[in-house]
Amino acid sequence: xxxxxxxxxxxxxxxxxxxxxxxxxxxxxxxxxxxxxxxxxxxxxxxxxxxxxxxxxxxxxxxxxxxxxxxxxxxxxxxxxxxxxxxxxxxxxxxxxxxxxxxxxxxxxxxxxxxxxxxxxxxxxxxxxxxxxxxxxxxxxxxxxxxxxxxxxxxxxxxxxxxxxxxxxxxxxxxxxxxxxxxxxxxxxxxxxxxxxxxxxxxxxxxxxxxxxxxxxxxxxxxxxxxxxxxxxxxxxxxxxxxxxxxxxxxxxxxxxxxxxxxxxxxxxxxxxxxxxxxx
Amino acid sequence: xxxxxxxxxxxxxxxxxxxxxxxxxxxxxxxxxxxxxxxxxxxxxxxxxxxxxxxxxxxxxxxxxxxxxxxxxxxxxxxxxxxxxxxxxxxxxxxxxxxxxxxxxxxxxxxxxxxxxxxxxxxxxxxxxxxxxxxxxxxxxxxxxxxxxxxxxxxxxxxxxxxxxxxxxxxxxxxxxxxxxxxxxxxxxxxxxxxxxxxxxxxxxxxxxxxxxxxxxxxxxxxxxxxxxxxxxxxxxxxxxxxxxxxxxxxxxxxxxxxxxxxxxxxxxxxxxxxxxxxxxxxxxxxxxxxxxxxxxxxxxxxxxxxxxxxxxxxxxxxxxxxx
Numbered sequence: 348x349x350x351x352x353x354x355x356x357x358x359x360x361x362x363x364x365x366x367x368x369x370x371x372x373x374x375x376x377x378x379x380x381x382x383x384x385x386x387x388x389x390x391x392x393x394x395x396x397x398x399x400x401x402x403x404x405x406x407x408x409x410x411x412x413x414x415x416x417x418x419x420x421x422x423x424x425x426x427x428x429x430x431x432x433x434x435x436x437x438x439x440x441x442x443x444x445x446x447x448x449x450x451x452x453x454x455x456x457x458x459x460x461x462x463x464x465x466x467x468x469x470x471x472x473x474x475x476x477x478x479x480x481x482x483x484x485x486x487x488x489x490x491x492x493x494x495x496x497x498x499x500x501x502x503x504x505x506x507x508x509x510x511x512x513x514x515x516x517x518x519x520x521x522x523x524x525x526x527x528x529x530x531x532x533x534x535x536x537x538x539x540x541x542x543x544x545x546x547x548x549x550x551x552x553x554x555x556x557x558x559x560x561x562x563x564x565x566x567x568x569x570x571x572x573x574x575x576x577x578x579x580x581x582x583x584x585x586x587x588x589x590x591x592x593x594x595x596x597x598x599x600x601x602x603x604x605x606x607x608x609x610x611x612x613x614x615x616x617x618x619x620x621x622x623x624x625x626x627x
Numbered sequence: 628x629x630x631x632x633x634x635x636x637x638x639x640x641x642x643x644x645x646x647x648x649x650x651x652x653x654x655x656x657x658x659x660x661x662x663x664x665x666x667x668x669x670x671x672x673x674x675x676x677x678x679x680x681x682x683x684x685x686x687x688x689x690x691x692x693x694x695x696x697x698x699x700x701x702x703x704x705x706x707x708x709x710x711x712x713x714x715x716x717x718x719x720x721x722x723x724x725x726x727x728x729x730x731x732x733x734x735x736x737x738x739x740x741x742x743x744x745x746x747x748x749x750x751x752x753x754x755x756x757x758x759x760x761x762x763x764x765x766x767x768x769x770x771x772x773x774x775x776x777x778x779x780x781x782x783x784x785x786x787x788x789x790x791x792x793x794x795x796x797x798x799x800x801x802x803x804x805x806x807x808x809x810x811x812x813x814x815x816x817x818x819x820x821x822x823x824x825x826x827x828x829x830x831x832x833x834x835x836x837x838x839x840x841x842x843x844x845x846x847x848x849x850x851x852x853x854x855x856x857x858x859x860x861x862x863x864x865x866x867x868x869x870x871x872x873x874x875x876x877x878x879x880x881x882x883x884x885x886x887x888x889x890x891x892x893x894x895x896x897x898x899x900x901x902x903x904x905x906x907x908x909x910x911x912x913x914x915x916x917x918x919x920x921x922x923x924x925x926x927x928x929x930x931x932x933x934x935x936x937x938x939x940x941x942x943x944x945x946x947x948x949x950x951x
Contacts, residue, residue, distance in 0.1 A: 352756065360755055367749065368766045370823055375773060377791050378781040390787075394794035440677035449670035459677055462685045464936060466884045468905050469929045470688035472912050472921045473695060477688070496680020504677055529669040558775040560887035561905075565913055576776035580891060591784055598777035609772040613765045616772070617831050 375606070382406070382595035389591050405596035412590075413578055414571045415597060422575040422601075425490050426556040432495035433503050433552045434545055441507025442533050446519065456508075462501030467493070468561060475565050485568045490559065499555055503548045510544035511537060546615055557605070575601045692929065695922035702916040714923040723899060724907070724924075730814070731903040735882040737818045742878050743871070746826050750833035751859075764834070768827035775824065779891040782820045783807070786892075810900045813893050817901050821888055825881070829874045836870035837863065869943075876939050880932055904928055 352360075376396070381389055385402040388395070409415050443449070444456050467474075478489045494500065514537065522532045538545075560576045567573055570581065579601060582594040609616055699710045718724060749767055753760045770778060785791040786806040793803035806816045840863060848858050864871075886905050889895060895902035895910070902910070908928060912921025 357757065360752065360757060361759075364752055364763045367752075368763060371767050371770055371827075374778065374781045374785060374823075375769065377785060378777070381784065381791075390789045390794075392789070392794055393798050394791050436676045436680070439673040443670045443673035447666050447670040447673070449667040452670070455674060455678060458686070459674075459681050462681055464933055465685055465689055465929060466880065466932060468884050468886065468908070469925050469932070470685065470692060471908075472918055472925055473688035473691035474684065475913075476691070476695075476918070493684050496676060497684030498681075500677065500680065501685075529666060533673075554772060558887070560776055560890070561909065564890075575774065576887065579774075579776045579780055589780075589783075594780055595784065598774070598780050601774045602777040605772050605774065606769060609769065610765060613761075613768070617764060617768055 375602070378595050378602070379599050382592055382599045384592060386592055402592075405592040406600075408590075408593045409582070409597045409600070412593065413573075413581055413597075415578060415600075417571050418573045418575055418578040419600070421487065421572065422557060425487055425574060426553050428491050429494045429556040430549050430553045432491070433500045434548055436495055436500055437503035437507045437548055438538060438541065438545065439533075440504045441509075442511050442537055444504070445508045445511035446514075446533075446537070447529065459501055459504060462498040463505065465498055467498045470498070471561060471565060478566060484566055485572055486566075487572070489566050490556075490562060490574070493562075494552075494556060494559075499552070503552060506548055507541065507544055510541055514540060550616055554605075689929070692922045692925045695919055696926050698919045698922075700917070700919035700922075702918055710919070714920050717920060718923055718927065723902075726899050727902050727904055727907045730900060731883070733814060734818060734885070734901070734903050735879060737814070738821055738882045738885075739875060739878050741818060742822045742826050742829060743875060745822060746829035746833050746874065749826070749830045750837055751863075753830070753834055754837045764831075767830055770824045771827040773824075775887050776891060778824050779820065779888050782816075783892050786816050807893055808897055810897055813897055813901050817885075817888055817892055820892065821882075821885055824888075829878065832870055832874055833867065836867040840866045872939065872943050876936060879935050879939065883928065883932055904931070 380397055382405055383401050383403065384391075384398040385400055385404075388399055391399075440459070444452065444459075474489070474493065475484075478484055483489055518536055518540070519532050522536045527535060558576060559574065563574045563577045567577065570578070573581070575597075579594060579597050582590045582597060584590055696714050697709060697711060699706060699708045699713065753764050753767075787793075788805040788808070792806065796803040804812050806812045844862050844866075845858055848862060853861065883903075884905060885903065886909065889901055889903060889906050890909075893901045895906050904924065905928065908921055908924040911917045911924060
């Protein structure tokens with residue numbers, strides 16, 4: 348382990364890494380470049396890594412064929428509210444389950460944990476019926492309220508609990524002696540320390556909401572209410588065939604901003620996800 | 628872990644809990660709002676949103692799944708009629724369902740095996756002392772943050788008969804199949820697309836586990852003459868077995884929730900070859916409007932998820948080296 352690796356071994360390892368990363372990187376490259384190709388070039392043989400003529404018209408068509416700007420705003424605001432809401436709900440519940448003793452705590456925690464066992468797909472039929480009864484189909488309410496309070500936030504609560512359990516108790520003792528109450532201790536002492544766990548919760552909650560597909564197609568029916576995943580599949584011609592360059596332009600606009608944020612903040616992303624309660 | 632014991636001796640000068648009007652005297656001078664009572668109140672208030680949510684959006688719907696599954700319920704026809712176990716009889720007699728379950732099993736097993744082994748290979752590679760591993764880690768992880776449907780659409784485009792994959796194969800002189808229209812290749816395609824999308828998550832969890840394996844163990848084993856493969860099998864695998872258990876549970880349960888990829892790539896076809904249980908449930912409930920039978924399939928999905936989780940959890944005693 349301490350010895351330097353031989354040059355040959357290094358070359359082999361780098362070669363392996365380069366070959367392995369092709370299927371991870373090529374699709375994104377292909378998505379971006381194909382969206383800039385004119386339609387007759389899109390299935391050209393042999394495939395070209397860059398467009399021969401650059402054509403931005405697909406990006407205009409995206410906005411002409413669908414209320415894409417509205418759909419973008421829908422996805423963005425829903426994901427942001429769900430993220431902030433989940434962070435609040437999970438931080439409070441996780442803190443209480445980890446640091447406060449109250450009667451019935453363990454039983455209540457088990458009840459909450461059941462949510463981990465029940466994927467939201469299992470309950471989609473009754474959830475749809477509940478939403479329908481309340482007259483909330485084709486609104487964004489079910490896409491906001493159910494993830495914040497229901498099964499998707501349980502994992503977040505679990506991660507926050509694992510984090511708070513590992514927090515040294517002396518900090519809280521000190522805060523209490525200084526005259527802070529429970530809420531003050533939580534808000535001023537524990538919460539600021541929980542930033543890494545909160546970051547991880549924020550990232551995967553945002554991605555979960557941003558990627559949600561089954562729920563929107565079940566609840567939403569009019570294009571101006573759609574979120575991005577559903578909107579992406581709507582760029583079809585009169586015969587139902589996909590309009591590839593338009594679809595890929597929309598996909599690029601959906602994927603690229605998050606990808607850029609990820610590359611800029613990849614350390615927080617990767618390490619945040621690895622070093623929370625998810626670690627075995 | 629037990630430092631949350633309450634110190635009742637701490638004087639009652641803490642802030643009042645948020646929802647009460649402050650300390651209230653209770654008869655003989657002892658304040659009613661003792662530290663313990665305040666803590667109880669704050670505890671309940673803090674867990675209330677999550678608990679109410681669990682009751683309303685997890686437990687109640689789960690109960691309703693059971694109740695609905697006892698009914699013949701066609702939303703279009705407006706019928707809702709108690710039929711007892713009829714839907715379950717239908718379930719047992721449903722010839723399509725057998726095919727669906729076989730497809731689901733094939734998909735889950737393929738996904739878990741491929742995902743975990745690739746994740747482990749990548750993690751081991753990235754754990755080598757090489758420059759630039761952070762760069763490669765970013766690349767391998769990047770599909771995780773690419774919007775799921777966007778990723779699936781790109782692969783749908785790549786896997787067309789005249790798409791990018793066959794274009795590249797054609798350059799190499801290979802005549803590629805129509806991936807999404809062939810029975811075997813469609814399933815393979817869906818599995819590979821899904822593995823590439825999410826393997827980065829498991830890779831990162833494995834990497835964190837590998838970095839926790841003490842280097843002295845490897846050095847000692849090397850002195851004893853153990854080769855690289857033996858060191859991997861006898862030291863690495865046992866020491867990261869808790870993570871292998873965790874990732875396999877996450878991946879198995881996750882594989883049963885794969886919906887968007889199938890809806891976009893194959894719509895369950897060709898034939899029913901990629902119709903997994905969750906997609907079949909969606910078709911029955913929301914395309915054919917059989918809500919009662921849809922609920923019965925939901926109940927089946929729940930039982931499968933619960934059983935798999937319990938079985939894997941039980942198995943940990945057998946092969947997980949030590950518990951954190």
